[in-house]
Amino acid sequence: MAQKVILSGMRPTGRLHLGNYVGVLANWVKLQNEYRCFFEVADWHVLTTGYEDTSGIGRDGVDVVIDWLAAGIDPEVSVVFVQSDVKEHAELHLLLSMLVSVARLQRNPTIKEQVRDLGLSDQVMYGHLGYPVLQAADILMYRAHAVPVGEDQLPHLEITREIARRFNMLYGEVFPVPEPLLTKFARLPGLDGKRMSKSMGNVILLSDSEEEIAKKVMTAITDPEKIRMGDPGHPEICNIFAYHTRFNPGEVGNLEARCRSGEQGCVDCKKLCASVLSDHLAPIRQKRAEYEADLDQVKVILEDGADRAHDEATKTINMVRRVMKLSR
Ligand code: TRP
Numbered sequence: 001m002a003q004k005v006i007l008s009g010m011r012p013t014g015r016l017h018l019g020n021y022v023g024v025l026a027n028w029v030k031l032q033n034e035y036r037c038f039f040e041v042a043d044w045h046v047l048t049t050g051y052e053d054t055s056g057i058g059r060d061g062v063d064v065v066i067d068w069l070a071a072g073i074d075p076e077v078s079v080v081f082v083q084s085d086v087k088e089h090a091e092l093h094l095l096l097s098m099l100v101s102v103a104r105l106q107r108n109p110t111i112k113e114q115v116r117d118l119g120l121s122d123q124v125m126y127g128h129l130g131y132p133v134l135q136a137a138d139i140l141m142y143r144a145h146a147v148p149v150g151e152d153q154l155p156h157l158e159i160t161r162e163i164a165r166r167f168n169m170l171y172g173e174v175f176p177v178p179e180p181l182l183t184k185f186a187r188l189p190g191l192d193g194k195r196m197s198k199s200m201g202n203v204i205l206l207s208d209s210e211e212e213i214a215k216k217v218m219t220a221i222t223d224p225e226k227i228r229m230g231d232p233g234h235p236e237i238c239n240i241f242a243y244h245t246r247f248n249p250g251e252v253g254n255l256e257a258r259c260r261s262g263e264q265g266c267v268d269c270k271k272l273c274a275s276v277l278s279d280h281l282a283p284i285r286q287k288r289a290e291y292e293a294d295l296d297q298v299k300v301i302l303e304d305g306a307d308r309a310h311d312e313a314t315k316t317i318n319m320v321r322r323v324m325k326l327s328r
Helices: 018-031 043-047 057-071 088-099 102-106 109-117 131-141 151-171 210-219 239-247 252-261 266-292 295-323
Strands: 005-010 036-041 079-082 146-149 179-182
Touching: 005 018, 005 131, 018 036, 018 057, 018 146, 036 057, 036 295, 043 057, 043 131, 057 079, 057 266, 057 295, 079 295, 088 131, 088 151, 088 295, 102 109, 102 151, 109 131, 109 151, 131 151, 131 295, 146 151, 151 179, 210 266, 239 252, 239 266, 252 266, 266 295
Parallel strands: 005 036, 005 146, 036 079, 146 179
Antiparallel strands: none
């Protein structure tokens, strides 16, 4: 039987952090052997809110791809490409935009949140409202069966599913209705215990050096009730404990017991955490540096990815034109 297809993407907004890795990227790396994978740098999506200053988009896209490759995305196995290199996305986006109402897009909780957070009120751009339609075009273009994403993307994916059903009903079965694939260990807290996010300044980057990691981990907030050595701690509310759970599974039971009894001091626990994180990220950091030093290689990978994505996109768009009677 033919392998099932996955498509996923990220907006290029610069270097990735440990939260992106744990929430999405590590999952992508695992899925590569089970599915036929397409991984997309969603540069047009950045424009929906970042249309004024577009100067960094190209370089940010390269940075994000370097993080993917360094973390273990294999460009021989998976198709790694940039959205704007495959123009068929624009055509499919236009056609799908006929199948979803403005009211439905306005009800999208992610848009509502952004409108509130960015203070847009009635200033929402036409393209911004269509964000999930562009995303639907990304996914349906590769006739994906599944989409590995974080929980925050579920409202968008629901719109993709509705559009796929609508299209199939009106014109004929072209698109599988894609399922979300959520990561089990989805959320990693930031250094301050809140959600890890670049805008919060609480991140550990995949590209951080050993020294940077050590410095950041030492400043992390732990259990506020554990002030001095000997105080019993509450691992369940400690972000350093969350890091140990994910990256130091062999020792976490022991650390937990020692923290609760008060034997384990936070400084030593942090030192151990920093060294575990640094060891885990060392191979990623090294591979990253190799790609950094050979950007031509990244360019070749993206050209090859664009060709392979384009082949698949051509097949889909031809099917779409045919069932919609747009081809003569
Ligand atoms: N909206 C996604 C994000 O913000 C990026 C994205 C664009 C995407 N196209 C996609 C994710 C298709 C999954 C599938 O991260």
